[in-house]
Amino acid sequence: MLIKMIKFKALNIIVGLSVALLSSQSSFAKTKQAAPEDMQQQKDQIKYKAYIPEKYVLFEAIPGDLNKDGVQDLVLIVKGTDPKQWVNHEYKGKLDRNRRGIIVLLNEQGIYKKLMQNLSAFSSENEDGGVYFAPELWIEIKKGLLNVHYGHGRYGYWNYSFRLHNQDLRLIGYDSSSNHGPYISSETSINFLTAKKVVRKNQNEDVDADPKFKETWSNIKIAPIYLSKIQDFDTLSFE
Secondary structure: OHHHHHHHHHHHHHHHHHHHHHHHHHHHHHHHHOOHHHHHHHHHHHHOHHHOOOOEEEEEEEEEOOOOOOOOEEEEEEEEOOHHHEEEEOOOEEEEOOOEEEEEEEEEOOEEEEEEEEEEEEOOOOOOOOOOOOOEEEEEEEOOEEEEEEEOHHHEEEEEEEEEEOOEEEEEEEEEEEEEOOEEEEEEEEEOOOOEEEEEEEOOOOOOOOOOEEEEEEEOOOOOOEHHHOOOHHHOOOO
16 A cells, blocks of 8 residues: 555656646747747738738838938838748758848838839848858848848958839949958949949958058949849849
8 A cells, every 4th residue: 555655646746747847848938939039020920911912921120211201111021931942951951942022111101102022132041051151131221221231250241232212222332341250351342323343452461460452443334223123132243
């Protein structure tokens, strides 16, 4: 009888521990799901649902004043949901390779009106960078400009600046930096309005010394480029 009671108590303890563990795991899962950025994205998905095309989901919502009228306009980064664009990666498992797009909305007396959209301008955030990691895309609205920025860590960056023009956004500036860790190999800057390009090459081969740039200016002949017409930012290069 005593042995049965001991076994029974031991079983109760095991069951209690199991329940506590499951409860803890459930609480952790809920806490993880309730991350602030995830909650905000879910809220934005509902809030801006009317502006998101069918078969797309919201990836990011970016507020900012694009026409300098003092009110917040809105840029939506959306992502396709085609199940055929999922791939099995050898090391990372199943990855969503659906492309991303952009929708620009202007605030007119408190109501958003669509200015333009390009639903496949950007590659997936899960692209394979080969022997390197893929560049990271981030977008901001600053001083009336829409900046499409690609950061490539220790290898540098490149940035495209767009400004409102008629019913679209025109590319007016391009800046890039080619780096090897902290060493800046070269910088490129283009003003598409003045049709001027400057390349700054570092003449100092000492990686620990301050850079000494040699500037080379040139004129460019490039037809106006508009955000709605760019098929793939990965192929948009001016080096």
